[in-house]
Amino acid sequence: MQPFHTLTGVAVPYGAENVDTDAIIPSRFLKTVTRAGLGAGAFAVLREDPDNIFDTPRNSGAPILIAGDNFGCGSSREHAPWALADMGFRVVIAPSFADIFAGNAFKNGMLLVLLPQEQVDRLMEVAATEPLTIDLENQVVTTPYQDRFTFAVDPFRKHCLLGGLDEIGLTLAMGSDITAYESRLATSKPWVGGAAQRQAA
Incomplete structure (x- = not known):
């Protein structure tokens, strides 16, 4: 697993609430025996629109996703974080996450940042034009406009992510x-x- 320390990059201001794992990776893409290529099926329904938020020149391959409340709800498919990782995401920021999704994401080296809705809204606004920085060691998300939002993280999970374990x-x-x-x-x-x-x- 790749260690996670600090990441600065484009954040996709998605923001949708109650996004379930079937929306993240529809069941028709689960027949594969490998994780490789799952990103092509991620958010498949939304990406049928050629002007979707994920495939714009600026957002394609972005390492940060900003989502809405209750992200990753629904079935417990581990393919959901696999698909997100295959798209290039290493961080998801949201007001809340479904428990099973959160566990699967952590086990696959993905950092989930839990922030209040008003802070998520601010990051959505900034992300439209500017990159964000996530510092796991200091547990803070910053913007070029001097926004500084601290987040909590389980000490064991932090240890594993920092060490790539x-x-x-x-x-x-x-x-x-x-x-x-x-x-x-x-x-x-x-x-x-x-x-x-x-x-x-």
Whole structure:
């Protein structure tokens, strides 16, 4: 997983409320066996309009999405954050997120920034013409107009995002502790199958 520290870039001022995962990635695109290319189906209904907000020259490939309340509601498909990531998004800013979507997004290295509606509205206004900066270390969103909005983030999730650690990475980081435990187990409880086999080897 790619570490996240500070990001400055174009933000798509989408702003729609109650956007469910079927709107983010319709079910007809879920037959693929790989994550690659899911971005092409993201927001498919909206993007049928050639003048949609996602495919304008300025917004195409933008790393930040500004959404409305209850973003990511509906079914628990992990394809939703996969599709957003494939579009290039690393951050979604909204007043609230559906819980399951939030968990899936975090596990895929996406930062979700929760801000009050009035601050989201201000960022929507600025994003129409200017980039935004998200600083995870200091937990702040800033604009070129000196707006400064702080956001809360779970300490464990912050640690993982800063370090680029998914569940595999977290396990590998504890490699020496795991090896030490297995060595103690082989000595103290040699009847435990795996430990005994390793000791014999």
